[in-house]
Amino acid sequence: MAQLDTLDLLVLVALLIGTAAYFTKGTYWGIPKDPYAASFANANGTKAGKTRNILEKMDESGKNAVVFYGSQTGTAEDYASRLAKEGSSRFGLKTMVADLEDYDYENLDTFPEDKLAMFVLATYGEGEPTDNAVDFFEFITGDDVSFSGGGGAEGQPLSNLKFVAFGLGNNTYEHYQALVRKVNTALVKLGAQRISAAGEGDDGAGTMEEDFLAWKEPMWAELAGTMNLEEREAVYEPVFGVTERDDLNADTNEVYVGEPNKNHLEGTSKGPYNSHNPYIAPIVESREVFTVKGRNCLHMEIDVSASNLTYQTGDHIAVWPTNAGKEVDRFLNILGLSDRRHTVISVKGLDSTARVPFPTPTTYDAAIRYHMEICGPVSRQFVASLATFAPDEASKEEMARLGEDKDYFREKVSNQYLNIAQVLERVSESKWTNVPFSIMIESIQKLQPRYYSISSSSLVQKSKISITAVVEEIRVPGSKPNIVKGVTTNYLLALKQKQHGEPDPDPHGLTYAITGPRNKYDGCHVPVHVRHSNFKLPSDPSKPIIMVGPGSGVAPFRGFIQERAAQAKAGEKVGMTILFYGCRKPSEDFLYKDEWEMYKQAMGDSFELFTAFSRETSQKVYVQQRLSEQAALVDELLQQRANFYVCGDASNMAREVSTMLGQIISSRRGVSAEKGEEIVKSMRSSNQYQEDVWS
Numbered sequence: 161m162a163q164l165d166t167l168d169l170l171v172l173v174a175l176l177i178g179t180a181a182y183f184t185k186g187t188y189w190g191i192p193k194d195p196y197a198a199s200f201a202n203a204n205g206t207k208a209g210k211t212r213n214i215l216e217k218m219d220e221s222g223k224n225a226v227v228f229y230g231s232q233t234g235t236a237e238d239y240a241s242r243l244a245k246e247g248s249s250r251f252g253l254k255t256m257v258a259d260l261e262d263y264d265y266e267n268l269d270t271f272p273e274d275k276l277a278m279f280v281l282a283t284y285g286e287g288e289p290t291d292n293a294v295d296f297f298e299f300i301t302g303d304d305v306s307f308s309g310g311g312g313a314e315g316q317p318l319s320n321l322k323f324v325a326f327g328l329g330n331n332t333y334e335h336y337q338a339l340v341r342k343v344n345t346a347l348v349k350l351g352a353q354r355i356s357a358a359g360e361g362d363d364g365a366g367t368m369e370e371d372f373l374a375w376k377e378p379m380w381a382e383l384a385g386t387m388n389l390e391e392r393e394a395v396y397e398p399v400f401g402v403t404e405r406d407d408l409n410a411d412t413n414e415v416y417v418g419e420p421n422k423n424h425l426e427g428t429s430k431g432p433y434n435s436h437n438p439y440i441a442p443i444v445e446s447r448e449v450f451t452v453k454g455r456n457c458l459h460m461e462i463d464v465s466a467s468n469l470t471y472q473t474g475d476h477i478a479v480w481p482t483n484a485g486k487e488v489d490r491f492l493n494i495l496g497l498s499d500r501r502h503t504v505i506s507v508k509g510l511d512s513t514a515r516v517p518f519p520t521p522t523t524y525d526a527a528i529r530y531h532m533e534i535c536g537p538v539s540r541q542f543v544a545s546l547a548t549f550a551p552d553e554a555s556k557e558e559m560a561r562l563g564e565d566k567d568y569f570r571e572k573v574s575n576q577y578l579n580i581a582q583v584l585e586r587v588s589e590s591k592w593t594n595v596p597f598s599i600m601i602e603s604i605q606k607l608q609p610r611y612y613s614i615s616s617s618s619l620v621q622k623s624k625i626s627i628t629a630v631v632e633e634i635r636v637p638g639s640k641p642n643i644v645k646g647v648t649t650n651y652l653l654a655l656k657q658k659q660h661g662e663p664d665p666d667p668h669g670l671t672y673a674i675t676g677p678r679n680k681y682d683g684c685h686v687p688v689h690v691r692h693s694n695f696k697l698p699s700d701p702s703k704p705i706i707m708v709g710p711g712s713g714v715a716p717f718r719g720f721i722q723e724r725a726a727q728a729k730a731g732e733k734v735g736m737t738i739l740f741y742g743c744r745k746p747s748e749d750f751l752y753k754d755e756w757e758m759y760k761q762a763m764g765d766s767f768e769l770f771t772a773f774s775r776e777t778s779q780k781v782y783v784q785q786r787l788s789e790q791a792a793l794v795d796e797l798l799q800q801r802a803n804f805y806v807c808g809d810a811s812n813m814a815r816e817v818s819t820m821l822g823q824i825i826s827s828r829r830g831v832s833a834e835k836g837e838e839i840v841k842s843m844r845s846s847n848q849y850q851e852d853v854w855s
Contacts (some may be wrong), residue, residue, distance in 0.1 A: 230293030287335025316351030418677030710742030713808025
C-alpha cells in the first residue's frame with residue numbers, strides 16, 4: 161500500500177469530519193438555536209442548549225398535552241395559549257404551548273398514547289406555512305418522511321399519536337386553510353388518531369372568533385370521552401407571576417422600558433436584524449402623497465446602510481409600532497394603575513414551559529406601550545373570563561352576558577370595534593382594580609410588527625427602503641360613536657410630523673412616545689426588519705409584465721417600474737410593462753402621478769399606465785373594468801408568457817380581477833368559462849400569476 165503524504169491525510173480527515181457532521185447533524189458541536197438569547201434576553205429562564213425533543217420536554221415538565229402553533233402575526237399563538245389554559249382549568253390537563261420551530265419531529269412515532277397533541281395552524285400568503293412552521297410542514301408532508309423507529313408512511317408510524325387541529329385562514333385567498341388541511345391529511349395518512357374534526361376559522365368572513373368557539377366545545381366533549389377526562393368548574397389559574405419591585409425604579413440600568421432585548425437595553429444593538437431583533441433605522445425622508453384634506457398617505461425613506469439588512473424588489477418591511485399614549489392612558493386608568501405606571505415589575509412563568517412575552521424587569525407603562533396589542537379586537541371568551549373580577553354585581557352580570565350571548569356581544573363590542581379598555585369603561589365607570597395584570601398579559605396578544613410592501617427597487621437604492629402607507633381610520637356611527645385609528649400608520653404619521661418640525665406631534669388626537677425607550681429613537685428613527693417575499697419580477701427583464709394595483713396596492717409596482725426604468729436607462733432590453741392603477745380622483749389621491757411620467761420617458765413604448773377613477777364622475781370606474789377594456793392587449797401578453805401581478809384588497813378587488821382575467825381568457829381564446837378559470841389556476845400554480853394582498 162502506498163504511503164499517505166500530508167495532503168492525503170488532511171483530505172481524509174476532512175472527509176471523515178464532513179461525514180460525521182452529515183450523520184450527526186452537528187449534535188456534538190452545534191449551537192442549538194435559542195430564540196430568547198436575542199429576543200428576550202433569557203427573561204423567562206429559557207437557556208441555551210434547551211432540548212429539541214418534545215417528549216423529553218413534556219416528561220421533565222410533567223405535561224400530558226402539547227399545543228403546537230404555526231403563527232405569522234401572533235393570532236394562532238394566542239389561540240394555542242387559550243386552548244392550553246382551558247384544557248388545564250376545565251379538564252385538568254397538564255398543558256404546554258410549543259412553537260413548532262423549537263422542536264424536532266422525527267420522534268413523534270414514540271409519542272405515548274396517553275398524551276395529546278393539538279395543532280393550531282395559520283395559512284400564510286398563497287397557501288404557505290408560516291415562517292415558524294415551514295420545517296414541520298415540509299417534514300410531515302414529505303414523500304420520504306422517516307421517523308426515529310425507521311418506519312415510513314406505509315407502516316403507520318404515528319398510530320399512538322392522538323391529535324386535534326384548528327386552522328386559521330382567509331376565504332378571500334385561493335388556498336384557503338391549505339396548511340391545516342394538508343397537515344391533517346398527512347397525520348391521518350401516517351396513522352395518527354384524529355379525535356375530532358379539524359376546525360377552521362375564517363378571518364375573511366370576520367368569523368374567526370365564533371368559528372373557534374363553535375369548534376372547541378364539541379372538540380372538548382369528544383376529547384373528554386376519548387381520554388376519560390372529567391370536566392370541572394374553570395377557575396382562573398395564572399400562568400405568570402407579576403411582582404412589583406420596590407428595589408428598582410424605571411431609571412435603573414437593568415430595567416427594560418421598551419427595549420426589545422438585552423443588546424438594545426445595553427446600547428449595543430447588533431445584527432442579524434430579524435423578527436426577534438429590530439434595527440433602529442433613521443427616517444431620511446417623509447412626505448404626504450395625498451393632496452386632499454382629511455386623508456393621509458405617507459411616503460417614507462428608511463436608511464438601512466448602517467445595518468446588515470438587505471432586500472430585493474418586492475420584499476416587505478416590518479415596522480415595530482408603539483401604542484398611542486391616549487390608549488395606554490385609557491388602559492392604565494381603567495385598571496387603576498395610572499399612579500403606578502412607572503412601577504417596576506418582574507414577570508415570571510409559573511410553569512417551566514411558560515414564555516414571558518416581553519423582557520423583564522419592566523414597568524406597567526412599558527409593557528402596555530411597547531408589547532401588548534391593547535387596541536386589538538376583543539374575544540368573547542376573554543370578556544367572560546373577566547366577569548369574576550368585575551367591580552360590582554351589575555358589571556359582573558353584564559360581562560357574563562357579553563361572554564355568553566354572541567349576538568349581544570356582536571352588537572355591543574364587535575360592531576363597535578371596541579378594544580378591551582373601552583369594553584371595561586362602557587360596562588362600568590368604576591376602576592377594575594381586581595383584574596390581575598397576569599390575566600391581561602396572558603389574554604392580550606403581543607404587539608406585532610406590521611408589514612408593508614416595499615415601494616422601491618433594490619437595484620436603484622439598495623440602502624434605502626421606501627414605504628407607502630395610507631393612514632388608517634374606521635368611523636363607527638351611533639349614540640356612542642367610536643373612531644378607530646390604525647396603530648402603526650398613525651405612529652408613522654407622528655414621526656413624519658416630528659420630522660417636519662412639529663415639536664409635539666399629535667396625529668388625530670393621539671400621542672406617541674416617538675423618541676422611544678430612553679430616547680433611543682430620537683432624531684426620527686423607527687424599529688424595522690425585512691421579510692423576504694416570493695412576489696418578484698422575472699429574472700429576465702425582457703419578459704412582459706402586467707400589474708394591477710389600485711390605491712396603496714401600487715407600492716411594490718413603483719419598485720418594479722423603478723427597476724425596469726433603470727434597466728432601460730442602462731441599455732438593457734425591457735419587456736412590455738403594463739400598470740392598471742385606480743384611485744378616487746386624480747386631483748386627490750393619485751399616488752406618484754409625476755413619477756409615472758418620468759418612468760415613461762425612460763422606458764418609452766415599453767411602459768403603459770391605465771387609470772381608473774372611482775369618484776371622478778357619477779359613474780364609478782374600477783381597475784377590473786380597465787382590464788376588460790384592454791382584453792386584447794392583456795391576452796396577447798399572457799400568450800407571450802407575461803407575469804401577472806395583483807396587489808391590494810383581497811376580499812373584493814383581487815377576487816374580481818381574478819374572475820375578470822378568467823373571462824378575458826375565455827372570450828379571447830374561444831374556450832369555456834370553466835376552461836378560463838382553469839388556465840388562471842394553472843398560472844397561479846406556475847407562479848405566472850402572483851398576489852400580494854390583504855383583507
